[in-house]
Amino acid sequence: MPRVLKFTRFSLRDFLVAAGPAALALVLTGILAYWLVDPSPPSTVTLATGQDNSAYQEFGRKYEAALAKSGIQVGLAPSMGSQDNLQRLQDDNSKVDIAFVQSGSTEHDAAQKQGLVSLGSLFTEPVWLFMRTQKAVGQLSQLHGMKINVGPEGSGVPGLFRRILSVNGIEPSALRLGDLENTPATVELLAGRIDGLVFSSAPDAPLIQMLLQTPGIKLFDFAQAEAYTRRFPFLTHVILPRGIVDLGRDLPPKDYHLIAPTATLVARADLHPALVNLFVQAAADIHGGAGWFQRRGEFPTASYTEIPVSPAAKKFYESGPPLLQRYLPFWVANFLERMWVVVVALGALILPLSRIIPPLYVWKVRSRVYRWYGQLRAVEQAVEDVPAERRREVFAAQLDRLNDIEERVNRISIPLSFADELYGLRSHINFVRRRIAELMGGEGPATPPP
Structure with missing residues (x-):
């Protein structure tokens, strides 16, 4: 049975040898595309x-x-x-x-x-101006001489508040502007060492929530909020509804108009x-x-x-x-979404390789037969123009060589679709043997193969 199995319609070994480099190139190209083109x-x-x-x-x-x-x-x-x-x-x-x-x-x-x-x-992050003062402040022009904390320069509040002051015709030098961070500034306000502080933040901030409910701390009402939004397109007019902080205590006691930039990611x-x-x-x-x-x-x-x-x-x-991320875990969905890069890269190689591999496979199978024709040609050249005194010795050696070639050829495993080429090789071996026998003439018959 093992001997019969040598003769098949397809040679897997030859195919692997022919397609192996191409398959390796495809794998390497896919890996490079996966990691380099879309990391x-x-x-x-x-x-x-x-x-x-x-x-x-x-x-x-x-x-x-x-x-x-x-x-x-x-x-x-x-x-x-x-x-x-x-x-x-x-x-x-x-x-x-x-x-x-x-x-x-x-x-x-x-x-x-x-x-x-x-x-x-x-989200919107309104400008909150909290003040600790006994008199009502309805306009920013009433802040002259007060100590107002606007935060450090790294925040967006100092520049924004200066622009707000400028459209009100107020020079920043008319106020004493502080640059404390939010938490220490809140402590200073509650201790009465500053008159007010400015935040620009969403209402979720703990300090905003606390100050909105702290007795003695008042929120400035930007009654001209709509006018500010016309002067600065990045601002919006928002309203802090009455009672939104605490309905039971009616905080705040009225609607407050605020101006608000938006937080962007x-x-x-x-x-x-x-x-x-x-x-x-x-x-x-x-x-x-x-x-x-x-x-x-x-x-x-x-x-x-x-x-x-x-x-x-x-x-x-x-x-x-993305569709896949709606139903699959992130890393799985991301892997599948990126696979199209690999498909494109492989597609660019598969088409030309599909035209190269079949002829390469045929050449690989036939080469196992064709390489023995070189040996036959060498035998033919060896018996040409041999001196008479050496003919018997040379012809006998070449006949032994032919027998060895034929023995090895008989052990060749080749697909059935290429069997005609194997049988052609064997007939050509016999043809060379008969030719040597003819050249030997009367010096003895050709030795048959064992």
Whole structure:
């Protein structure tokens, strides 16, 4: 049976020899395409947040927990605020990949030049001016001479508040502006050592919640809020409804008009699209509900941002999350989505290789027969022009050589479809043997093969 199995219609060994290099090339090309053309997303990313007890810090923790479910580790980098975050994103030596940035912090052309993209607006963060004063303050012009804390320069509040003062015709030098961080500034306000402080934050911030319920602390009402939004397009007019803080105690006791920029999630343009999708999906879960200043589903959105929106984020806002990520774990879905790169790369090789491998296979099988024709030709050349005194010796040696060749040829395993070439070789061996016998003439018959 093993001897019979040598004769088959197809030679797997020859096929593997012929197709092996091509298969290896396909595998290497697929691996290179998978890792180089569309690399796997990193498993760690750094998010710049904000000051202690700020809304940015609170939301940063929520993003950290949300992405941890998909196996992505989010490192939180505390900062002074929006401007500090923007500078870190622009710094090539910084390890920050994504950050919270306040609208109005930069311009469209500048952001595009610096390689920044927006993942969408997340929420409004009103300008809160809390004051500790006995007299009612209805206009900003009444703040002359007061000590107002606007926060460190790294946050977006100092620049924003100066612009607000400028449209009111107030020079910053007319006030004593402080640069304390939010927590120590709140302590100073409660102790009566400053007259007021300015925040720009979502109402989720613990300090905002506390100050709204602290007796003796008053919130400034921007009665001209609509006019501010006409002067500054990145601002929106929002209303803090009466009783929203505590209905039982009727806090606040009236509607307050506020002006609000929006918080934007900004990333470097080279952030992996898969991570962009994860962050935007997390943003929809974290910020998509109803709040004090928004309706359900109003945020996140591609609107209210002067920074170009990432193509991956824009696609999410138009059609939702990628199809596979709706039903499969992140890493599985990402692997399958990236496989099209491998398919394209392999397709570019398979078509030409499909035309090369079959002839190569045929050549490999036939070469096992053809290489013996060289041996036959050598035998024929050996018996030509032999001196008479050496003919018997030379002819006998070449006949032995032919017998050896024929014995080896009989052991060749070859597919049945090429059997005619094997039998042709054997007949040619006999032909050379008869020719030698004819040349020997009367010197004796040819020795038959054993």
